[in-house]
Structure formats: C-alpha cells, structure tokens
Amino acid sequence: MRIRPGRSAVVPQPPFSPLVARLPETVPFVGPEALARRSGIPLRARIGANESGFGPSPKVVAAVAAAAPQSWAYPDPENHDLRAALAAHLGIGMDEVVAGEGIDGLLGLAVRLFIAPGDAVITSLGAYPTFNYHVAGFGGVLHGVPYAGAHEDLSALADRARETGARMVYLANPDNPMGSHWPAEAVEAFITALPETCLLILDEAYGETAPAGTLPPIDTARPNLLRFRTFSKAYGLAGLRIGYAFGNSRLVGGFERIRNHFGLNRLGQVAALAALADHDHLGWAVGAIARARGRIADIARENGLAPLPSATNFVTIDCGGDGDYASLVLAELAQRGVFIRKPMAPGLDRHIRISAAPDSELDILAETLPQALRAAYGAG
Structure with missing residues (x-):
C-alpha cells in the first residue's frame, strides 16, 4: 500500500478484549534489578523483597x-x-x-x-x-x-x-x-x-x-x-x-x-x-530470621525509630513522620545501594519495611540508615 504525502496510514491491529483494554500496563512490584538499572547505583544490600538471604538448605x-x-x-x-x-x-x-x-x-x-x-x-x-x-x-x-x-x-x-x-x-x-x-x-x-x-x-x-x-x-x-x-x-x-x-x-x-x-x-x-x-535447616533458618529481626529492631531504635512487633521475616518500622518523609528515607537508602520497600496506603505509608538478612547486609543498613535519615530530614 502506498501512502500519500501528508497522510498517515491507519494499520489494523488485533484488539485487546474490552476488559484488558481498560487495564494499565502494571508490574505490582518494582524489583531491585529494575531500580539498579534505572539509577545506575550498584546494589549493596537486598533487604526489601522479604526473600531469605540465609539461602536454601x-x-x-x-x-x-x-x-x-x-x-x-x-x-x-x-x-x-x-x-x-x-x-x-x-x-x-x-x-x-x-x-x-x-x-x-x-x-x-x-x-x-x-x-x-x-x-x-x-x-x-x-x-x-x-x-x-x-x-x-x-x-x-x-x-x-x-x-x-x-x-x-x-x-x-x-x-x-x-x-x-x-x-x-x-x-x-x-x-x-x-x-x-x-x-x-x-x-x-x-x-x-x-x-x-x-x-x-x-x-x-x-x-x-x-x-x-x-x-x-x-x-x-x-x-x-x-x-x-x-x-x-x-x-x-x-x-x-x-x-x-x-x-x-x-x-x-x-x-x-x-x-x-x-x-x-x-x-x-x-x-x-x-x-x-530437611527439618533441621528449616529450624536453623527460622532462628536466623528471628535473630535478624531483633537486630533490625535494635538498629531502628538506635536511630530514634519505632519497630513494630513482627511475626514474619521482615520488620516494619515507623519513621515518625508522614508518608512523604518515609518515602524520602526509602529514596535516600536507595541512593546508597540499599533496597527496601514501604507500605503505600494512607495510615500505613509512614512506615518502611526491612527484610531479615545476614549480618553482612545488616551491617550496611546500620551504616547507611543514619545517613539516609539525616538527608531525608534535611530535604523534608
């Protein structure tokens, strides 16, 4: 088909179903890999997706x-x-x-x-x-x-x-x-x-x-x-x-x-x-997760933040401000190569969420969290 100058061709395309046509293209969770690609900042601590850095048996x-x-x-x-x-x-x-x-x-x-x-x-x-x-x-x-x-x-x-x-x-x-x-x-x-x-x-x-x-x-x-x-x-x-x-x-x-x-x-x-x-490894992993939760809670308290009791493999932490402030803390940690996530719904969004992890990654959290908090406070 020839296209006349000044005109554009309308090319027929297979339609989506009416339901799908109304939906946005969505990824429910943005992964740490995507964040690193976008920012160019190497990932130092992967403590946001509630994975187990303690690994499989x-x-x-x-x-x-x-x-x-x-x-x-x-x-x-x-x-x-x-x-x-x-x-x-x-x-x-x-x-x-x-x-x-x-x-x-x-x-x-x-x-x-x-x-x-x-x-x-x-x-x-x-x-x-x-x-x-x-x-x-x-x-x-x-x-x-x-x-x-x-x-x-x-x-x-x-x-x-x-x-x-x-x-x-x-x-x-x-x-x-x-x-x-x-x-x-x-x-x-x-x-x-x-x-x-x-x-x-x-x-x-x-x-x-x-x-x-x-x-x-x-x-x-x-x-x-x-x-x-x-x-x-x-x-x-x-x-x-x-x-x-x-x-x-x-x-x-x-x-x-x-x-x-x-x-x-x-x-x-x-x-x-x-x-x-492998029941023994599961028991060991559950114990390691509990110890990591305790250390995350200690790091939070050392920085004036309030950790919530946790029955999971992560700790949710009240940053003491509003959702915008918690988002700034999240962003500042990301700038330092630390991947965490946060709740987004009103009433929950003042919190951040940090996954249990080995000491090597929690050492990085302990180093970078006070830096991120100072930067977030200065920008808020």
Whole structure:
C-alpha cells in the first residue's frame, strides 16, 4: 500500500478484549534489578523483597545440582511426588492440595476460578498488591477496608463482605506489609463470620516464622476456605517459584480445570521435596530470621525509630513522620545501594519495611540508615 504525502496510514491491529483494554500496563512490584538499572547505583544490600538471604538448605542445592542434567525432560505435570509429600506434611489427602508457581500464580488461578466480571472482592487497604492485580485482571470489583492500627480489621472485613455480597475475601496472617498477626482463634471466628458462599483466601506465606498458635488447625471440611503457603520465605527458594494451596477437595479440584500443568518446573519440584524433608535447616533458618529481626529492631531504635512487633521475616518500622518523609528515607537508602520497600496506603505509608538478612547486609543498613535519615530530614 502506498501512502500519500501528508497522510498517515491507519494499520489494523488485533484488539485487546474490552476488559484488558481498560487495564494499565502494571508490574505490582518494582524489583531491585529494575531500580539498579534505572539509577545506575550498584546494589549493596537486598533487604526489601522479604526473600531469605540465609539461602536454601545445602541438601536442596545438592539435589538440584544432581537433577540439573535431567532438565531436558518435561516436569511431571501432576506434581505427584511433591503433592504426596505435602499431603503427608499437612495430614490431608492428595486431592486436597495443589502446587503451583508460587502463591502469586495460585492467587491468579483462584481469582479466575471464582470471580466473574463485576463480582465484589474484599481486601485490606494496603494489603498484598499482587492479589489486587489478579482481581483487576479478571474484572472483579475490589473493596478496600482500612487497617485497624497495624492489623487487618477482621470485623470490618467480615461486615464489608456481608454488605457487598462478596464472592471472595483476602486475608494474610501473618500480615504483609505490617508484620502483625492474629491468633488462630480470631482467624477461625473470622472464617465463621463470613457468608458460606464467600471464599476466604488465607495467605499464610509467613506461617513458618509465626509464633505458635497463629495458624488454625487444618480442617479441609470447610467449604469456603483456601489456604496458601510457599517455599519462598523460610525455605529460601523464592527464585524457583514454588507455592501450594490446600483445602476442600472440591475447591482444589477446580485448579485442574485451568492450571498450567507444566508450570512448576522439574528443578523446582526437586528443590521443594528436598526442602520439605530437611527439618533441621528449616529450624536453623527460622532462628536466623528471628535473630535478624531483633537486630533490625535494635538498629531502628538506635536511630530514634519505632519497630513494630513482627511475626514474619521482615520488620516494619515507623519513621515518625508522614508518608512523604518515609518515602524520602526509602529514596535516600536507595541512593546508597540499599533496597527496601514501604507500605503505600494512607495510615500505613509512614512506615518502611526491612527484610531479615545476614549480618553482612545488616551491617550496611546500620551504616547507611543514619545517613539516609539525616538527608531525608534535611530535604523534608
């Protein structure tokens, strides 16, 4: 086709679906790699993504190395051995557990399974943004409930679910981004308070680092509860993307209608099996995380800041000002090669969040935090 001078050609293009056409291009979390590329500042301390810098079990590393030559072969699409091990670990049936590409991938599948365009979905205002991303992607209507201090407000969440006729509610216990937790009794009462037709998505990513009595007893007879756990935190396998969900066999069976059956790769399955079997390393890692939380809290107090109690692998710190001041602290740390994150919702945004890490990285935090605070105060 010839284009006449002064005219531009209108080239037909495949249209997006009406729903997708309305969505912005979004990455829920900007990674430290992207920040380093944009700024040109080398990363010195990676303490913002709630990974475990303490690393995986040496037995996991050995198992992955031994399995690497078999990477030419597709993974088991049924994830049979891993699901059998998880079922034994949880004391449930294999048909009551599904494995997938981290909690993030499983959340997307859960939303796709149960949420139609226009359905009401309840979450806390400032809670995990990747869940919100999936709800928007499938046309759900999000209703945000403000936190009550540092805790998700269970009563308000249940009330909002009843008021809206919600199809789904999201709760993280322990909580991200605040690090708080509810005892098991409060969570069980919350489940009971929800309408039976409303599915609770209970994110227990930080369950291994929580105090005893935080996680409710496992009861897969509940018809409206899906619980999600991961190998990304205490087990130190965030880079391999392995998570699992468990609950009523009818709910779990729904994943077989839509999941990516080759989504959980061969080395990931091997790593998860080895990690699940190494109880000693898990105990060591949980202890190391607790010690690192204590040191982060000490560093915060030494600089006049207030650390919040944490049941997770990070510590949320009140900077004592407003959200703009906390953002300045975040930016000043980034200028010094220290990657952390912060809550963004009103009421939470005066905080910053720092991941547990080995002493070598916390030494850098101890060096740079007072510098960042002075610079932020001078710029504020």
